[in-house]
Amino acid sequence: MGAKYCVEEFVCNNASPSTDDRRFSKHIHDNVHGNIYLDPISLKFVDTEQFQRLRDLKQLGFTYMVYPGAVHSRFEHSLGVYWLASEAINRLKTYQGLELDIDRFDIQTVKLAGLLHDVGHGPFSHLFEREFLPRVSNGMKWSHEEMSLKMIDFVVDEHNIDIDSESLKKVKEMIIASENATSNSFKEKRFLYDIVANGRNGIDVDKFDYIVRDSRACGLGCNFQFQRVLETMRVIEDEICYRAKEYLTIHKLFAARADLHRTVYTHAKVKAIDLMFVDAMIKANDVLHISSYIDEPAQYWKLDDTIIKAIETSSSQDLKESRDLVLRIRRRDLYQFCNEFAVPKDKLQCFKNVTPEDIICAQNSSHPTLDKEDIAVINVKIDLTRGRTNPLESISFFKDYESSEKFPIKHDLVSHLLPTSYQDVIVRVYSKKPHLVEAVSSAFENFQVKEYGMKTQVHATPEKKKRKQLRYNSAVGVV
Incomplete structure (x- = not known):
């Protein structure tokens, strides 16, 4: 079974304005982060069929066929990123709130960006957009981030969610910040865009959550401690920087991610299953019109991991080749x-x-x-995260909490045991x-x-x- 969520509504009588909000909030227990509190506006998004769809998307696709515990969903991950985004912005406000002029608007948009960053994600982890769609659409470029932006607009309109246009614009910008890292559109409070999808150096709460969550689900150890990174970050010259003594902690973030890619995400058997199911979907596409769902959010939200059951249980002769491939997967004839x-x-x-x-x-x-x-x-x-270059070269550090200057650190000044490739x-x-x-x-x-x-x-x-x-x-x- 995946992680269980115990949902408990807060009910407060004789409420003041702040406690009155808690009547429309929810308290969730997560198996990674413990207690998570969903505020009223976030809850309006969560309690939609479009967001609930994420329960039917396994975070790691077919990895569970090799690591049986890897059955956690995009839903769990999205709540985790929401909570870590909240933790990050609130800690910055605690330490530098007046200096940075962090207000409720900033906090809300960062939290919503964390919650909704994967609402447009495709089935079977990244298999759908990276391997299936390019082969059935002549190499067309399509990204789940762009679909997330469309899905957010659709959810707001479909469910009449009362959110101002400026907040919505900022939320969507934060979701695709990693793709627009060099954009000049971020005129103020640029550091806010480093929290959920960091295009400057790759340190963001999205990675904090999935590295720990995926490691735990697969029964693997993880020596990366995101809590230390959250505690030591400071904003200097509109950029989130980190205490110099945490250089090796941050290195472990990237090393843990690479290790997961090698031992889990690209495991030889996992990729064999991926290859087979891509072939099955390609053969089934003319019948099930899977690729046509990506055009409109109104149709796209109906697409999830149940595609495999639709193929497997169909009696259509046109799906026989696809059905045979799924049967081979089930029988481990890979x-x-x-x-x-x-x-x-x-x-x-x-x-x-x-x-x-x-x-x-x-x-x-x-x-x-x-x-x-x-x-x-x-x-x-x-x-x-940076191809053949060292991502730590893109990170700015500070000496101590009294410092106001940022600087890079060359890896050979830290240790000669660190990789050079x-x-x-x-x-x-x-x-x-x-x-x-x-x-x-x-x-x-x-x-x-x-x-x-x-x-x-x-x-x-x-x-x-x-x-x-x-x-x-x-x-x-x-x-």
């Missing part, structure tokens, strides 16, 4: 992982994504002839048909030799796997 290699560091700058066609061109004539439909290739990029690119190849695993593996090895002059054996070859299976069969008495 696309077979063949091998992978990390692109050499000196080749990263000129690296181009490897395609099935590249592997086919390197196949052996002695093996069965491969077709591009027999092979799946994924190019996994794992970094610290900030991105991995891993090429991973799968065979869609079990009997072609050896042929695909051989072609992939030939490609490595041809392209990079090397052949890696990170994982067992098909021959070694066969020998291992035979030894196991012999040990248990299987003929």
Whole structure:
């Protein structure tokens, strides 16, 4: 089961204006942050079918098929980001409220941005927008952030939510702040835009929540302490800065994120399932018209993870191929992982994504002839949020709480044990048909030799796997 939410309404009689508001608030217990309090305006958004849809979107898509505990939803995450955004802005107000002129308007918009930042998110984590839509719409660019903006407008109109246009404008700007980091439209209180989606250096409460929440759900440890970062942040020259002695704490934020990408989000079996379900959705698109839902919020909010059940339980002959792929996923008859290699560091700058066609061109004539439909290739990029550059170079620090100056810190002044390379690119190849695993593996090895002059054996070859299976069969008495 996912995290349980106990909802308890506050009822206060003889209320003053402030306590009267609490009659229309809710108290929620979250399994990561403890008690969360939803204010009246936020509750109006939460209690809509469009926001409640987030309960039916698993935060990590198909990851739960490898890590069984990873069944938490976008709903939980959104409440968590709302609460951390509230914590961040209120701490800044406590320490620097008069200096920064933080008012109730600022607090409310930051909290709403945290709450609504994912309201336009697609099904199956990022699979929908990054892998499915580009293949059925000729590479059209579509982002859940932009859909979130449209969904917010739709929810406000549909439910007659009383919120002024200026607040709404600020909320939407904060949600896409990471995409518009260099924009000059943020004329005042630029630091407010660093809280939910930080385009300047990547430190934001969205990451604080999902790193801790995802680690916990998957049963993994997490040595990043976001509480220390929240406690030490200060605004200097309209930018959120951090105490210099917390450099390594902040480094752990980026390292923990990269580790989750490597061990959870891009796990070889998780990606095999992703590849299969993308193929299933593509084959089903002409029948279910999945891609047509992205045009209007009025239709889009009806799209969620139940797509897999719609395919699986349909009796339509037109969906047979898709249904067969879902059945293979259920029975763990997955696309077979063949091998992978990390692109050499000196080749990263000129690296181009490897395609099935590249592997086919390197196949052996002695093996069965491969077709591009027999092979799946994924190019996994794992970094610290800034590609091949160090994100900590974009962060401003201060010496102590009496300081009024900000400055960068070079990593070699902190420790010589910190990494000097900030991105991995891993090429991973799968065979869609079990009997072609050896042929695909051989072609992939030939490609490595041809392209990079090397052949890696990170994982067992098909021959070694066969020998291992035979030894196991012999040990248990299987003929």
